Amino acid sequence: MNKRLDHNKRTEAFFLSNLTAAALGLTILNTNVVKADSGQTAQETAQKLDKNQTETTSTTNSIQQDINQDTSVNHDEISNSKNDKKVDQNENVDSSQGISEESPSKGSAGNDKPEAITTKPEDKITTKSLVKSKWGNVDVDYDTDTKTVTVHGSTDKDNPTIVNNPGPLCSSINAQNSTNASKAKKIIFDGHFKIVGEARSVFISFSSLTDIEGLENLDTSEVTNMYAWFCKCSSLTHLDLSSLNTSQVENMASMFEGCTKLRDLNISKFDTSQVTDMSYMFTGCNSLEELNLKNFNTSKVTDMSYMFAECSGLNKLDVSSFDTSNVENMSYMFNYCASLPNIDLHNFNTKKVTDMTSMFNMTYYHISDTGQAWGWNTQLTSLDLSSFDTSNVLTMAQMFFRCTKLQSLNVSSFNTAQVQNMDDMFDDCESLSTLDLRNFNTTNVTSMASMFRDTRDLINLNLSSFNTTKVKNMGCMFYHYYQDGKLKTLDISNFDMRNVENCGVMLYGLNELLVLKLGNNVKDFPKMELETPGIWLNVGTGTIQQPEARDKWSSEELMKNWNGEEETYVREVTLKVHYQDENGKSLAPDETITGTYDTSYEAKAKEIPGYMLITRPKNASGRIGENTDDITFVYQEIANNGGIPIKVGNVTVHYEDENGNQLIPNVILSGNIGDSYQTEAKSISGYTLKSKPNNATGFFTSQNQNVVYIYTKNTQNTQNDKQPENDSKNNSNHSSDNTKSNRRKNSSHKTSKKANEESKLINKRNKVRRQVANKSSVAKEKTEILVQTGRDGKSQVGILLLGVLAIGLSLFGVKIESKNKK
Incomplete structure (x- = not known):
C-alpha cells in the first residue's frame, strides 16, 4: 500500500512538473505571437509609407513636367536656383523644387499644380539674388540674400578640380559683379579641389564671415604660399585647420591678422618645416586666450616681427620649443601681449637677430576712418633675457616701452656693441627698482631720447660704462612727467655730449636726486631743467658725507653757475621730526635733522608731560637716502592722575626646532612703549642656530610681540640622545624609572x-x-x-570520532531497510 502511495505521490509530482512546464511554454508562445502581430503592423505601416512616397514622387514628376512646359522660365536659372536651395540652411528648404514634404499631391479646385507654389512665397524659385563668377577656373555662386558663397568643384575625390595660384576669393567676386562679397557670412566648398602654387589672401577681407564649410575638401599639399589667408576675417570665432597639409608652405605671414573675434584656433597639425616668414601671423587676434604651438618647426624662419602683436587676451603661450637660430627680425614680436604674466624665452637663440625694436612694447595704436585709438596695459612682471645673444642687434628702441608692471628684468649679459638706437628703451618701466647696465657698450648708439623716462621706482643707476661720443639725441633721457622720480644718484661725468643736438628737459622731475656727478664734456646743462628742491653742495676735496661745501646753490643756481669742470654735487637734506597725538595734533615743536647722502642719523623721542609714547616710527634711525620721509612720534594722553590707560605689550623670545618644538624655556622681556629691546640667541646642546629673526631687536609697543629663534638638530647624536629600541614594550617599572x-x-x-x-x-x-x-x-x-599543538590534536580526534559515528549510523539504517523489505 505504501509503495502505491509513494508511487502515486511521485506520479503527481511528475504531472505537476509537466503542467508547470506547459504553462511556461504557453506564456513564451503567447509573447512570440504578440511580437509577430507587431511585426505585421509595422510591415503594413511600411507599405503605407511606400505608397505615400510613390504618390509624392508622382506629384514631384508632375510639378517638374509643369515647370518644363512653362516657357517663361529660364532653365539655367532654375538649375542654379535648385543648387542654391540645396545649400541654403538659413531657409531650411530640402526639396529641389522648393516644395515642402507635407504639401498635398494636388491643388484645390481641380488644379493639378500644387498650392505650395502659389500659397508659399518663401518657397518660390528665384534667381535675382544669385551672382555668378569665377575664382580662377572655378565656378562660384554668391547668394546675396543668404550671404552664402558656394565654390563648385569636382565630385570625384580622386580627380579634384585643380586651382593654380588663386588670388583673393572676395576680390574675384567683386571684380566680376557690382556687389560687396565681404558681407558674405558663409563659404561652402562644394566638391573636391587641389590648390597648387601660391595661394595668397584666399579669404582676406570677408569681414562678416562666420563659417567655412568643406575645408577638408581642399588638398593643399602643393601650396607654397599662404600669406594673409584669413586676414581681416574679423567675425570668425572658430577655425579648425587640422585637415590642411602645409608641408610645402614657405610663407605664413599675416595668415590670421585681424581675426579679432577668433577664440578657437586648431593649428596643432601644421607642418611649418619649410616656413621662412611668420611675421604678423597672429597680429590682432585679441580674443585668443591660448595658442598651442608646441609642434611648430621654426628652424627656417627668418622673420618673426609682429608675430603675436596685440594678442591682448593671450594668457598662455608656450614658445619654449621654438628654434630661432635663423631669425633676423623680432621687432614687435610680443607687442601688447597684455595678459601674459610671463614668457619663457630661455631657449631662444638670438645670434642672428638684428632688430629688437619694441619687442616687448606694451602699447597699441590704431588709425581708422572714425579716428585714432591708443593705450597700454600689461601683466608682465618679470623677464629673464640673460641667455640672449645680442651681438648683432642694431636697434633696441622702445624694447620694453611701458612694461609698467615689470619688477625684474635681467639684461646684464646684453652685448650692445652694434646697437645704434636706444630711444625709449626702458620708458615707463615704472616698477623697476634696479637695473644692471654695467656691461652695456654704447659706442655706436646715436640716440638715447627718453631712454629712462618715467622709471619712477628706479633708485640707483650706474652708467659709468656708457660711451656717448656718437649720441645726438638725449632729450627727456631721465624725464619724469609727474616729478616723482626716486633716483638717488646719477653719474654722467663720463658723458661726452659734444655731438649731442638735443638734451632738453633731460633731468626734469628727479625730485629725490641726492648726488649728481658732472664731467668736462657735459654741455648745455641749463637745458636739462634740473628742478630738484633743496641746496646743492660741492664735494670738492671732501667726501659725500662731509662735502667741502664751497658752493651752496639751488638747482637753478647750479645750472647757471657751474663752470663746466668735473665736480660732484650733493644735495643737503633736511628731515623733519614731528611729535603728535593719535589725531595728528602737535604736542611739541618739530625738530630737524640735516645731512647729505648716506649720512647716518637718529631721531630721539621727547618726554612730554601728561603723555606716553605709543608709536616709535620705523625711520627714527637710518641713513639719509634710504628714506627722506618725515619722522613722526605718536603719543597718548595719560589719564586719572598717573593711571596709564595703555597696556604695554611684552616681548616673548622663543627657542624652537624646525618643527616648532620648544627646546628651552621662553624668555619674556618687558619695558615702556617706545623703549628699545634686544634679544640674543642661546647655546643649546645638540643643536645649531639655523636662522635669526628679523625682529631680534626692536621697540616695545602696546601689542605683544614674539621673537622666534629656530635651531636645527646636529647630525651626530650624542649618547644621551639614543633611546632603547623597545621603549614602548617596557613594563611600568621601566616607565617609572x-x-x-x-x-x-x-x-x-x-x-x-x-x-x-x-x-x-x-x-x-x-x-x-x-x-x-x-x-x-x-x-x-x-x-x-x-x-596550539594540543588544541590541533584534540580537534583531529574529535573529527575522527564523528566520522566513525556517521558510518555506524549509515550501516544501521541499511540493515533496518533490508528487514522492512523482507
Missing part, C-alpha cells in the same frame, strides 16, 4: 658628573631589561606553540 631619570635630569641642583653617572646606570638597567624581555618573549612564543 624613565620618569624618575627625566626628573633627575631636569633638576637644576644636579651636577654634570652625577648626571652622567645616572645616565650610565639607566642605560645599564635598560640593557638588562632588554635581555630579560627577549628571553621572556622566546619562552612565551614556545608556550603558545605547544598550546
Whole structure:
C-alpha cells in the first residue's frame, strides 16, 4: 500500500512538473505571437509609407513636367536656383523644387499644380539674388540674400578640380559683379579641389564671415604660399585647420591678422618645416586666450616681427620649443601681449637677430576712418633675457616701452656693441627698482631720447660704462612727467655730449636726486631743467658725507653757475621730526635733522608731560637716502592722575626646532612703549642656530610681540640622545624609572658628573631589561606553540570520532531497510 502511495505521490509530482512546464511554454508562445502581430503592423505601416512616397514622387514628376512646359522660365536659372536651395540652411528648404514634404499631391479646385507654389512665397524659385563668377577656373555662386558663397568643384575625390595660384576669393567676386562679397557670412566648398602654387589672401577681407564649410575638401599639399589667408576675417570665432597639409608652405605671414573675434584656433597639425616668414601671423587676434604651438618647426624662419602683436587676451603661450637660430627680425614680436604674466624665452637663440625694436612694447595704436585709438596695459612682471645673444642687434628702441608692471628684468649679459638706437628703451618701466647696465657698450648708439623716462621706482643707476661720443639725441633721457622720480644718484661725468643736438628737459622731475656727478664734456646743462628742491653742495676735496661745501646753490643756481669742470654735487637734506597725538595734533615743536647722502642719523623721542609714547616710527634711525620721509612720534594722553590707560605689550623670545618644538624655556622681556629691546640667541646642546629673526631687536609697543629663534638638530647624536629600541614594550617599572631619570635630569641642583653617572646606570638597567624581555618573549612564543599543538590534536580526534559515528549510523539504517523489505 505504501509503495502505491509513494508511487502515486511521485506520479503527481511528475504531472505537476509537466503542467508547470506547459504553462511556461504557453506564456513564451503567447509573447512570440504578440511580437509577430507587431511585426505585421509595422510591415503594413511600411507599405503605407511606400505608397505615400510613390504618390509624392508622382506629384514631384508632375510639378517638374509643369515647370518644363512653362516657357517663361529660364532653365539655367532654375538649375542654379535648385543648387542654391540645396545649400541654403538659413531657409531650411530640402526639396529641389522648393516644395515642402507635407504639401498635398494636388491643388484645390481641380488644379493639378500644387498650392505650395502659389500659397508659399518663401518657397518660390528665384534667381535675382544669385551672382555668378569665377575664382580662377572655378565656378562660384554668391547668394546675396543668404550671404552664402558656394565654390563648385569636382565630385570625384580622386580627380579634384585643380586651382593654380588663386588670388583673393572676395576680390574675384567683386571684380566680376557690382556687389560687396565681404558681407558674405558663409563659404561652402562644394566638391573636391587641389590648390597648387601660391595661394595668397584666399579669404582676406570677408569681414562678416562666420563659417567655412568643406575645408577638408581642399588638398593643399602643393601650396607654397599662404600669406594673409584669413586676414581681416574679423567675425570668425572658430577655425579648425587640422585637415590642411602645409608641408610645402614657405610663407605664413599675416595668415590670421585681424581675426579679432577668433577664440578657437586648431593649428596643432601644421607642418611649418619649410616656413621662412611668420611675421604678423597672429597680429590682432585679441580674443585668443591660448595658442598651442608646441609642434611648430621654426628652424627656417627668418622673420618673426609682429608675430603675436596685440594678442591682448593671450594668457598662455608656450614658445619654449621654438628654434630661432635663423631669425633676423623680432621687432614687435610680443607687442601688447597684455595678459601674459610671463614668457619663457630661455631657449631662444638670438645670434642672428638684428632688430629688437619694441619687442616687448606694451602699447597699441590704431588709425581708422572714425579716428585714432591708443593705450597700454600689461601683466608682465618679470623677464629673464640673460641667455640672449645680442651681438648683432642694431636697434633696441622702445624694447620694453611701458612694461609698467615689470619688477625684474635681467639684461646684464646684453652685448650692445652694434646697437645704434636706444630711444625709449626702458620708458615707463615704472616698477623697476634696479637695473644692471654695467656691461652695456654704447659706442655706436646715436640716440638715447627718453631712454629712462618715467622709471619712477628706479633708485640707483650706474652708467659709468656708457660711451656717448656718437649720441645726438638725449632729450627727456631721465624725464619724469609727474616729478616723482626716486633716483638717488646719477653719474654722467663720463658723458661726452659734444655731438649731442638735443638734451632738453633731460633731468626734469628727479625730485629725490641726492648726488649728481658732472664731467668736462657735459654741455648745455641749463637745458636739462634740473628742478630738484633743496641746496646743492660741492664735494670738492671732501667726501659725500662731509662735502667741502664751497658752493651752496639751488638747482637753478647750479645750472647757471657751474663752470663746466668735473665736480660732484650733493644735495643737503633736511628731515623733519614731528611729535603728535593719535589725531595728528602737535604736542611739541618739530625738530630737524640735516645731512647729505648716506649720512647716518637718529631721531630721539621727547618726554612730554601728561603723555606716553605709543608709536616709535620705523625711520627714527637710518641713513639719509634710504628714506627722506618725515619722522613722526605718536603719543597718548595719560589719564586719572598717573593711571596709564595703555597696556604695554611684552616681548616673548622663543627657542624652537624646525618643527616648532620648544627646546628651552621662553624668555619674556618687558619695558615702556617706545623703549628699545634686544634679544640674543642661546647655546643649546645638540643643536645649531639655523636662522635669526628679523625682529631680534626692536621697540616695545602696546601689542605683544614674539621673537622666534629656530635651531636645527646636529647630525651626530650624542649618547644621551639614543633611546632603547623597545621603549614602548617596557613594563611600568621601566616607565617609572624613565620618569624618575627625566626628573633627575631636569633638576637644576644636579651636577654634570652625577648626571652622567645616572645616565650610565639607566642605560645599564635598560640593557638588562632588554635581555630579560627577549628571553621572556622566546619562552612565551614556545608556550603558545605547544598550546596550539594540543588544541590541533584534540580537534583531529574529535573529527575522527564523528566520522566513525556517521558510518555506524549509515550501516544501521541499511540493515533496518533490508528487514522492512523482507
